[in-house]
Amino acid sequence: MQPTASPTSPPALHSAVTDDFSAVDRTIMAQLASRVPLVESIGHYIIDSGGKRLRPLLVLLAARSLGYQSDQHITLATLIEFMHTSTLLHDDVVDESHLRRGKATANDAWGNAPSVLVGDFLYSRSFQMMVKVGSMRIMEILSAATCTIAEGEVMQLTNVGNPDVDEAAYFDTIQGKTAMLFEAASHSGAILAGATPEQEQALQHYGRYLGLAFQLVDDLLDYQGEAQAMGKNIGDDLAEGKPTLPLIHAMAAGTPEQAKLIRQAIRQGGLDHLDAVLEIVRETGALDYTRARAEEMADKALAQLDSLPPSQYRDSMKHLAHVAVERQS
Template sequence: MPTPSRLQPNKRQLRPAATHPTTLLDEIMSLVSDDLSAINRHIENQIESDVPLIREIGRYIVDAGGKRLRPITLLLAARSLGYQGTAHIDLGAVIEFIHTATLLHDDVVDKSDLRRGRKTTNAVWGNPASVLVGDFLYSRAFEMMVAVDRMSVMRIMAATTNRISEGEVLQLLNANSPNVSEADYLETITRKTAKLFESAAQIGALLANAAPATESALAEFGLNIGISFQIIDDALDYRSETEDIGKNTGDDLADGKVTLPLIHALRVCTPSDNSIIQTAISTGDRSQFDTIVAIIESTDSLAYTSRIAGEYAAQAQQALELLPPSDYRNALSKLAEFSVSRTY
C-alpha cells in the first residue's frame, strides 16, 4: 500500500495536451497494436466455458470492448525495457479479466444499468449471474497466472485484488456521507483503481527483469496515472453527456458517492449551497443534479479537480525519467496526458 506521502500530488503541472484525446489514444495504441490484438484473442479464448450462461455473458462482455488502458500500461512498460517474450500477452489478459470482474461487481453494488453505452450485465441477466461471472473471471485470471509460473507476479496480483476489495468496501462505508475528506477520497481511489494500474506497470518491469529502482519507478508511474484517471472519471460525471461517457450522468450523486468535485464545492460554496449538496449526498437525490452541477461550476470545482489530476499525471511523467529514451517511453508519457485530457 502506498505511504501517505505518495497520496499527495506535487505542484508540478502537466502541460496541456496538444493533441485531441482520441488521437492521443490512437497514437498510443498503434505502437502496441499487434500485442493488443493478441491479448484480445487470448481474452476471447480464455472466456470460454462449458457453462452456456458464462459463454453468453462472456461474449457480451467481449463485444462491449473497452479502452484496455491497463493492459496497454503493462505492454508499454515491458516494451520500454526491451522485453521480447510472450508472457506479456497472458498477463495483459489477466489484468483485463480482473478489471472486468471489478466492473461486474461494481455495477451490481451501484445498481448501474448502463456502461460503455449499453446495458450492464446485471441489467440484462440480473445480479446473481453478474456476480458469479465476475467470480469466474477472477478465478480464471488466477488460473492463467499459474500457467505463466511467475511467483512474483502472483504475489503482486494477490495483494492487488485484496486492495481493490478494500477500496470497494471503503467506498461503501463512505457512501452518503458529506464528511468525506479529500484524503479519504484519495485513499479509496488509490486502492480501488490506481492499484491495478500500478501492478500493470510493475509487472511489465518484472517481465523485463528491470533493476529494482526501475521497477519502483514504473510502479510509481502506474499508481499516479491510476489516481489521475479516476479523478477525471469522477469529474466526467459532472461535465459530460451520457452519450459521451457511455454511462448515466448523475449516477455518482444518486449512489451517494462523494468525489473530488463535490468535496471541493462543499469546501468553498455558500452555506445555502452547502446544505443543498449535503442533503443530496445524504439522500442520493438525483433531482438536484442540475443545481449541483451549477454550484460545481460556480465554485470552479471542476478546474480544481482537473488541476489535482494534472499534478498526479505530472508525477507519473517524472517517474519515467529513469527509463531509457524510446517510443514506448514517449507513449507512456502520452498515456499520462490522456488520463487528464480524456472526455470519455
C-alpha cells in the same frame, strides 16, 4: 501539464504494441471458453463493450519499454484485463447500474446473480493464468492488489451517503478501487522484463499516479461530461450518494447554505438536487480544482518515466498520461 496535440483514440494509444494487442485479443477469446454457455455470453458481452483496455496496455508498454522479448506479457496483460472486467461486473451489481459504455450493463441484461458469478469466473481464470506466468513476485503483487481493490470498493460503499468524507479519505478510496490495478499492471510488467530496482519503482509509481489521474477525471466528468460521449448518465455519482472530489471541494469552498444543500443531496441520493448541485460545483471552482489535481497526478506519472531508456513505448506512456486528463469519456 502541457497539453498534447496527439490523437486520443484507442488505435493511437495502442499503435506501439499493435501486434501484442492482437495477441491479447486472441488470448482473451481463448480464455473466455467455458463449458457453460452463459459464462461465455456474459464474458463476451462485457469484454466486447468498447473499453480502452488501458490496464493490459500498461503491462505491454512497461515490459516492452525495458526490452522484453518473450511472450509471457501477453498472458499477463490478458489476466489483468480479466481482473478488471470482473470488478466491473461486480461494481455494476453493487451500484445497481443500468448503463456502461453506452449500453445496458450485464446485470441489467441478465440479472445480478449471473453477473456476480461470471465475475467470479473471470477472477478465477485470471489466477489460473497467473500461475502460467510462473513468477512468485508477480503473483504476490497481483494477489495483494486484489485485496486492496476489494477494500477500496468496500470503503467506497461505506462512504455512500456520508457527506463528512474528506479529501484524504477520498484519495485513499480511489487509490484502492482504481489506481491499484493500474499500479499492479505497470509494476508486474516491469518485473516480468527484469527491471532494475529504480525502474521497477518508477513504473509502479507511474501506474499509481496514472490511475489516480484517470479516476479524478472520471469523477469530474460526472458533473461536466456529455452522457452520449461518456456512455453513462450525468449525475450518476450524485444519484448514488457518492462524495467525490468535486462535491468535497464544493462543500469546502462554498457558502454554508451551498454546503448544506450538497450534504443533503449526498445523504439522500437521487437527482432531486442535481441542477442546484451542478451550479454550485461550477460556482465554487470545484471542477477546475479537480482537473488541477488530475493534472498534478499526470505530471507525477510523467516524471517517473525519466528512469526509462528512450523508446516508442516510453513515448506511448507519456501520451497516455496526457490522454488520461484530456479525455471526454
